[in-house]
Amino acid sequence: MDSPAPIYLDCDTGIDDALAIGYLLKTPAVEVVGIGTVSGNTSAGQAAENTLRLLGVAGRSDIRVAVGEHDWLAQPYGGGAAHVHGDNGIGGTELPSVQQHPIDESAVDLLLRLSHEHSGTLRIVATGPLTNLARALERDPSLPERIAEVVAMGGAALAPGNITPVAEANIFHDPEAAQVVVSADWDVILVPLDITMQHVFDEGHQGALLDSGDPLARALGDMLGHYFDYYQGVFGRRSSALHDPLAAAIAAGVVRLTRAPAVPVEVDTTGGPGRGQTIVDMRMQRAGHVDHPEVRTRVALDVDPEDFASHLLGVLLGTPA
Amino acid sequence: MDSPAPIYLDCDTGIDDALAIGYLLKTPAVEVVGIGTVSGNTSAGQAAENTLRLLGVAGRSDIRVAVGEHDWLAQPYGGGAAHVHGDNGIGGTELPSVQQHPIDESAVDLLLRLSHEHSGTLRIVATGPLTNLARALERDPSLPERIAEVVAMGGAALAPGNITPVAEANIFHDPEAAQVVVSADWDVILVPLDITMQHVFDEGHQGALLDSGDPLARALGDMLGHYFDYYQGVFGRRSSALHDPLAAAIAAGVVRLTRAPAVPVEVDTTGGPGRGQTIVDMRMQRAGHVDHPEVRTRVALDVDPEDFASHLLGVLLGTPA
Numbered sequence: 001m002d003s004p005a006p007i008y009l010d011c012d013t014g015i016d017d018a019l020a021i022g023y024l025l026k027t028p029a030v031e032v033v034g035i036g037t038v039s040g041n042t043s044a045g046q047a048a049e050n051t052l053r054l055l056g057v058a059g060r061s062d063i064r065v066a067v068g069e070h071d072w073l074a075q076p077y078g079g080g081a082a083h084v085h086g087d088n089g090i091g092g093t094e095l096p097s098v099q100q101h102p103i104d105e106s107a108v109d110l111l112l113r114l115s116h117e118h119s120g121t122l123r124i125v126a127t128g129p130l131t132n133l134a135r136a137l138e139r140d141p142s143l144p145e146r147i148a149e150v151v152a153m154g155g156a157a158l159a160p161g162n163i164t165p166v167a168e169a170n171i172f173h174d175p176e177a178a179q180v181v182v183s184a185d186w187d188v189i190l191v192p193l194d195i196t197m198q199h200v201f202d203e204g205h206q207g208a209l210l211d212s213g214d215p216l217a218r219a220l221g222d223m224l225g226h227y228f229d230y231y232q233g234v235f236g237r238r239s240s241a242l243h244d245p246l247a248a249a250i251a252a253g254v255v256r257l258t259r260a261p262a263v264p265v266e267v268d269t270t271g272g273p274g275r276g277q278t279i280v281d282m283r284m285q286r287a288g289h290v291d292h293p294e295v296r297t298r299v300a301l302d303v304d305p306e307d308f309a310s311h312l313l314g315v316l317l318g319t320p321a
Numbered sequence: 322m323d324s325p326a327p328i329y330l331d332c333d334t335g336i337d338d339a340l341a342i343g344y345l346l347k348t349p350a351v352e353v354v355g356i357g358t359v360s361g362n363t364s365a366g367q368a369a370e371n372t373l374r375l376l377g378v379a380g381r382s383d384i385r386v387a388v389g390e391h392d393w394l395a396q397p398y399g400g401g402a403a404h405v406h407g408d409n410g411i412g413g414t415e416l417p418s419v420q421q422h423p424i425d426e427s428a429v430d431l432l433l434r435l436s437h438e439h440s441g442t443l444r445i446v447a448t449g450p451l452t453n454l455a456r457a458l459e460r461d462p463s464l465p466e467r468i469a470e471v472v473a474m475g476g477a478a479l480a481p482g483n484i485t486p487v488a489e490a491n492i493f494h495d496p497e498a499a500q501v502v503v504s505a506d507w508d509v510i511l512v513p514l515d516i517t518m519q520h521v522f523d524e525g526h527q528g529a530l531l532d533s534g535d536p537l538a539r540a541l542g543d544m545l546g547h548y549f550d551y552y553q554g555v556f557g558r559r560s561s562a563l564h565d566p567l568a569a570a571i572a573a574g575v576v577r578l579t580r581a582p583a584v585p586v587e588v589d590t591t592g593g594p595g596r597g598q599t600i601v602d603m604r605m606q607r608a609g610h611v612d613h614p615e616v617r618t619r620v621a622l623d624v625d626p627e628d629f630a631s632h633l634l635g636v637l638l639g640t641p642a
């Protein structure tokens with residue numbers, strides 16, 4: 001049996017980030033070797049506290065958590081998305097406090113160090129703004145040589161945005177960082193709203209989590225209530241998109257990409273109405289699935305299993321299909 | 322029986338503009354009371370010559386044609402799209418020359434005059450860049466009060482662009498003009514690539530046109546060969562999108578909109594990678610067909626009849642269903 005693939009998670013925990021953490025912790029194919037935080041759904045500091053408490057609930061306080069960039073490359077942190085993720089970032093759920101603190105190292109330093117410790121095999125999963133990744137690339141342009149793959153939840157190819165008509169929140173918050181990341185010479189899988197909005201938890205999934213004997217599953221089920229309140233206005237029913245856990249599952253290699261063309265991606269870094277849009281060249285897709293030559297950024301559009309929500313629930317309950 | 326609705330056509334003739342002209346001339350529900358040209362597929366001057374010759378073939382040299390703006394608001398005319406529409410704009414087809422000349426009046430003057438002559442009933446169909454319309458609005462801000470409706474082929478809501486990853490050619494060539502037009506206080510129906518790329522002529526339609534006893538139908542069939550050459554690379558088969566005739570048919574009221582939400586539209590006028598994109602706020606459509614209050618711009622997404630190509634062919638052959 002292969003040894004688990006090492007994963008560095010960069011997140012802004014966040015309700016769906018919490019689901020992604022839960023998924024990664026319960027997936028034997030991967031080992032989370034470090035977590036860095038960034039401001040997005042909540043501040044980098046609060047995201048680290050949320051992450052440490054989640055790890056405590058999961059009995060995995062051995063995993064190192066580093067606070068990353070508080071402000072974005074070209075704009076200060078905007079205060080988070082309390083209407084989506086609650087005042088504390090995790091839907092107001094009060095997790096037991098823990099004695100652990102973030103490590104005495106920035107997320108950028110942690111990522112660079114892990115890239116040497118796991119050179120050639122380290123996978124990056126990014127579920128927040130890409131500020132830490134961009135700073136790490138600035139600091140050490142040789143980073144891509146040591147990274148197996150970057151999987152980033154963010155952007156929209158042909159789907160509408162979720163924070164402007166065309167921009168998704170992670171990319172919108174730091175478009176300059178996103179442009180640095182998609183321009184670097186490494187394999188990037190972008191997991192955009194086109195696919196993440198197709199995979200949802202509803203009250204049935206939530207109920208199963210709340211009924212679980214597993215404390216982490218119960219905590220995740222509790223958080224979902226706040227997330228459903230927000231998505232009620234988006235989908236017209238109590239449910240929630242599974243943005244970050246889908247990116248985590250793709251990075252873990254458990255969920256397989258069935259359509260993910262290699263296509264040019266450019267991020268709109270203007271101050272215009274398109275700021276933060278991932279401009280994805282989908283024109284050639286009109287004639288079928290077409291990979292552009294020389295392009296190392298793939299856009300995830302379809303996955304197997306098609307019912308990712310059931311797969312995610314099974315993993316979180318400890319009963320994977 | 323109602324008297325025919327008066328239509329001012331603003332075009333850059335162009336192969337699909339020629340189809341639109343053919344459709345309007347053969348549709349009893351409308352009367353084309355004037356045609357203005359603009360640079361786009363070809364120059365405004367060449368477009369006028371093409372239009373006059375088409376009218377000659379159709380035996381409708383009574384219709385006035387005015388040359389409009391050669392350059393766009395913020396950029397000079399770029400030389401046209403010979404690879405799409407041929408060197409002369411109509412696929413290299415040589416139509417018989419005519420004695421008629423463009424009238425001694427600009428397209429902007431013609432439009433403003435017609436708006437008074439047909440105040441309250443005039444419909445505008447725009448199948449090229451929106452430069453003339455923007456100039457007319459600048460010249461006379463009261464123009465919208467006298468216009469029943471503007472139907473403009475252009476833009477992309479969620480579909481890819483056709484000249485950049487996100488921009489459609491008509492809007493891309495003069496984004497500043499498009500922004501003026503969608504910001505004015507009148508009813509605009511935008512007919513974007515989302516729908517126009519769904520309706521195509523193939524070699525069967527072309528063959529029927531070429532076999533027709535009608536000289537205009539034969540001329541249109543002849544032009545399509547060049548258009549098919551271009552679209553071979555887009556669709557992977559010899560066929561062509563029916564952009565402009567679809568807009569004409571919607572303006573004529575013969576083709577009915579079955580899905581056309583009233584949604585905010587903003588044109589990207591930056592110098593960034595999104596320049597020329599119609600930024601359409603489709604977020605609320607996730608919960609179903611939703612009209613935004615106070616919005617007077619509709620985006621055409623579905624029509625009846627669903628088989629518009631057959632309808633168009635029937636009209637051009639003089640055998641409408």
